[in-house]
Amino acid sequence: MRSIIEEVARKAGIPTPDIVISNEKRFYASANSFADPKIIAVDEEIVKLFLWNKDGIKFLKALLAHEMGHIFFNHNNAKIKEEHQADGFAVDILEEPETLHKMLALPRLGGSLFVALQKQNALPAEYLSYITYVLANYAIDTIPGLGVLSKVTSFKAFIHIIKNVIASSMPLDHGHEMEHLFDKVTKKLHDICADHQAVQEACRKFSNYEGKEDHPAPLPRDNHIIACIKKKTLRDARP
Numbered sequence: 213m214r215s216i217i218e219e220v221a222r223k224a225g226i227p228t229p230d231i232v233i234s235n236e237k238r239f240y241a242s243a244n245s246f247a248d249p250k251i252i253a254v255d256e257e258i259v260k261l262f263l264w265n266k267d268g269i270k271f272l273k274a275l276l277a278h279e280m281g282h283i284f285f286n287h288n289n290a291k292i293k294e295e296h297q298a299d300g301f302a303v304d305i306l307e308e309p310e311t312l313h314k315m316l317a318l319p320r321l322g323g324s325l326f327v328a329l330q331k332q333n334a335l336p337a338e339y340l341s342y343i344t345y346v347l348a349n350y351a352i353d354t355i356p357g358l359g360v361l362s363k364v365t366s367f368k369a370f371i372h373i374i375k376n377v378i379a380s381s382m383p384l385d386h387g388h389e390m391e392h393l394f395d396k397v398t399k400k401l402h403d404i405c406a407d408h409q410a411v412q413e414a415c416r417k418f419s420n421y422e423g424k425e426d427h428p429a430p431l432p433r434d435n436h437i438i439a440c441i442k443k444k445t446l447r448d449a450r451p
């Protein structure tokens with residue numbers, strides 16, 4: 213971890229910040245650009261979530277690059293303008309800036325999944341995090357749009373989707389092997405994720421009785437990242 217932080221800090225052109233790992237189960241990271249030395253706080257759940265993915269180290273680098281962007285610009289509040297600026301900074305210093313999208317989507321999905329599974333009360337608490345890492349990574353690799361979906365649909369609608377997933381692979385017999393449970397849940401999740409249209413359709417139906425809904429669409433932040441990558445590509449192509 214230390215060498216990754218040093219590597220990203222070198223590229224960011226800032227002194228290596230301190231890293232504080234918290235355990236709040238909030239799937240959240242932040243930067244304190246007023247502390248001396250500067251501090252990046254990362255929830256343990258994010259690190260574990262990332263490390264369940266084959267590209268996890270790349271996500272970690274993308275996360276650190278983004279947070280170091282906040283430090284570079286001395287940001288002090290989480291306004292969308294500052295997020296855009298930090299994303300642009302990360303795009304400029306990352307070798308694979310496309311990883312930013314997944315890096316943002318994975319904790320969004322992981323956080324929503326974790327709370328949804330928790331509320332179901334159907335799974336043993338000690339396995340909740342573990343199941344979240346497996347499911348979220350599986351889902352994000354199968355259908356990347358689900359990360360956005362968990363953000364733009366209301367939380368209630370998202371829980372409905374997850375609830376259906378869990379309900380159709382339950383009732384949970386506690387005598388079952390955990391692996392067997394994973395098989396059932398991931399298979400069901402796969403069925404639902406296999407067709408993004410179907411998930412969108414499901415959200416629209418839920419909106420009938422859940423009140424007004426936003427429809428799944430790329431988030432402004434993702435659009436901004438796409439624009440930054442395009443700019444960088446053009447710049448690099450210039451003779």
Ligand SMILES: [Zn+2]
Nearest residue numbers: 278282295298
């Ligand atoms: Zn940020």
